Amino acid sequence: MKVYNYRDLSKLEVYNICSRQIEDDDEIKNRVKEIIAQVKLQGDNAIFNYAKQFDKVILEKLFLDKDELSAIAAAIPEEAKTAINVAFSNIKKFHQAQLNKEEKVETMSGVVCWRETRAIEKAGLYVPGGSAVLPSTFLMLATPAIIAGCKEIVVCSPPQKDGKTNCYLAYCAQLLGIDKIYLIGGAQAIAAMAYGTETVPRVYKIFGPGNKYVTMAKMMLQKRVAIDMPAGPSEVLVVADETANPAFLAADLLAQAEHGADSQSVLVATSTKIIEQTITQIAKQLAKLSRKEVAEKAINNSFAVLVSNFAEAMEFSNEYAPEHLILATEHHQLIVPNIVNAGSVFLGNFTPESVGDYASGTNHTLPTSGFAKAYSGVSIDAFVKKITFQELSEIGLKNIAKTVETLALAEGLDGHKNAVTIRLQQNSI
Template structure:
């Protein structure tokens, strides 16, 4: 990992370090565009072809149904089943608290305004299944969709080599009462959910992380379907002072790095000694990881920033706007008010990102690539719409009437004014 001292960096150099651009972004975009166009023209035929080409699997059907999902789910080991059950309960408990009715507000006598929630009717959930099978992502997307009350939940996940799905994914599907899982991955899955095919229904909004092709496809279909957020490779930024524990910090950085070679694990430290010891710990822990080649490449593309104090560390973090922010400091409470941009925050030396990734209850589908400056992570709110209502009684119409008439006339919109005037005349 390269080490930089913040005080020696120009603003331009800092912005470059915080950039997530990759050299072949244009190539990825071009390929994603071709895939979307093919799915639009050839529908299911294109999906079968891409599954053969990318997943090396020849499918006879693009989905598996309830009975097959159930039989695959029965193969789950007891300890994994128990862990998923615990995670399900914690995630459900946290997200269920988000669905609250809002009060009706009387803005002036006789004028009442309020909002009510309505679920998005058809949602598409993309569950990655490339170098790692992610039942946790299924939980993070499926649970808030169920709580929100979405009528139709379309699941897409790439098939395994046997043309089926992993028993963990199948078990989560049974918990969520999902009747079909479409065996489609990559940009082609995004295209299918956005456009619809003979087999796949078109959805109203697409959710879920994925590789760069999935991310690019989600960006490209935004003119025809909503998406949860732009999301690229996963990332973590750890702020560590002299109270941090190097072995813990190293473990957190490696946990992020093993997601993929394009993941970023950034350390921002006020202590050169802590940073040096973290590097030593990374070297020690890395060799023992099953995915050490992937993690090593991600670590090589990551870096360390040294700062004078925690305030400077937070300033850099807010520019970077990390997906995951870990405050490896006993002074974490003092830093909370300074956080402006972050997807999800992990406080203190005993709170690893892994807790939020799996089972603490918060959602792990989060904005990456600096999008935390404008986007929130997935929640129940992401699966609902807020509709405003208003009601005027006769007193309210009289109270607000002159104001609306005056403003409408000032804007030259006579019909708007008349809509008030005709009612006032009737009342009088």
């Protein structure tokens, strides 16, 4: 892990260190473009062919129904079932609190304006199923979609070698009241939800993380379907001082590193000693991880920054705009007001990022690659639209008429002016 001294870095060097945007890979782009074209042209047939080619399974049909999911879910270990129940309860509580009704506003006498929430009718959820089983992602996406009131929720997840899904996802579906899981992975799943096939319904917005092919497909199909946010490799930035525990810091950095070789774990510390002790702990803990090779590659892609104080730490953090930000200090409340760009924040030495990934209640589908400067994580808001309303009484129209007529004439739009004037004349307001 490379170590930088913040005061030795120029603004350009800080920018370059924080720039982890992945350059377009023409090979991936061309492959995804071909997959999208085939799904659009051949529908289900293309999906069956890609399942055979990529997943190495021959599917008899493209989905599991309620009875099949129930049978698969029966195999879930009791301990895992309990854990999923607790996580679901917390996620549900947190997201239900996001529902709110806005008040009507009388902007001037007789002119009333307000907004009302409407759920996105058709939401597509992509739940990865490659190197890791991700029931947590299923819960994080489907729970707010259900609370928001989406009428149709389409769930796609890659098939296992037996042509089914795992018991964890099946149980989540049962718990959430979702009666179908479509056995489709990769870019072809995104294309299927964007265009629709003979079997897969077309959706209006697609949610969920995925590999480079999934991410590329979402980006390429944005003119066809809305997406939750731009995505990239997972990441964490940890701000630490002398009150932090190096063993905890190493564990947090490695927890993020094991997501993938292209993940990034960044330590920003006010103490050289803390950085050195953390690097020592990383070496000790890394040897015990089952995904050691993956985590080691990610750590080699990561770095530490020595800062003099919290002000410098937050300058760097806000430029980096991390997906996950951990404030590993007893003085975290002093730093919170200075957080400008972050996906999700974890406060203090007893708040590991893992709790947010699974069960604290907050959503773990978050902006990466610096997009926290402009995007929020998934929430109820992501599954709804806000529609504005206005209602004028005759007095309200009279009060606002002159303003509208004057502005319409200034813009040379006589028809706009007339829509007001004709009402005044015919009703003698």
